[in-house]
Amino acid sequence: MRRGANYNPAVSSSYTAGGEYLFPTRIHADRAAGTLAIEWPDGHRTVYDAPTLRWLCPCASCRGEAGMPGWLDSNPTLTPEQTRLVDAVLVGSYALCPTWADGHHTGIYPFERLREACPCPEDVARRAAAAEGGRR
Numbered sequence: 001m002r003r004g005a006n007y008n009p010a011v012s013s014s015y016t017a018g019g020e021y022l023f024p025t026r027i028h029a030d031r032a033a034g035t036l037a038i039e040w041p042d043g044h045r046t047v048y049d050a051p052t053l054r055w056l057c058p059c060a061s062c063r064g065e066a067g068m069p070g071w072l073d074s075n076p077t078l079t080p081e082q083t084r085l086v087d088a089v090l091v092g093s094y095a096l097c098p099t100w101a102d103g104h105h106t107g108i109y110p111f112e113r114l115r116e117a118c119p120c121p122e123d124v125a126r127r128a129a130a131a132e133g134g135r136r
């Protein structure tokens with residue numbers, strides 16, 4: 001097994017906007033630690049802490065719809081219950097749906113979005129570079 005043998009953490013982000021990352025090889029929700037770890041077919045590993053994941057919630061009430069701002073747009077102070085991950089289930093083969101301790105469970109997070117928003121340093125640098133390029 002040479003799985004992962006070519007993975008070199010020193011190279012810059014391995015992210016590309018394509019379908020090849022759309023299904024994780026492993027998803028692990030650690031309720032005690034409050035983290036969600038996702039491993040991708042290219043060997044990349046994404047770890048979200050629960051509050052970061054909660055802030056990404058793409059549902060209509062958090063994000064708004066039809067031009068109306070959502071709840072998260074009002075920059076609310078999230079309670080510990082609202083940022084405590086209690087469960088995460090697969091939605092079809094394209095997304096993950098977390099359940100939060102306050103009962104919120106309407107956020108469907110597409111894998112592509114979870115990979116795109118990866119909070120690791122290399123992906124933060126990638127997004128910063130992309131924003132820089134877009135400003136030209």
Ligand SMILES: [Zn+2]
Nearest residue numbers: 057059062107
């Ligand atoms: Zn939501």
Ligand SMILES: [Zn+2]
Nearest residue numbers: 046118120123
């Ligand atoms: Zn990353």
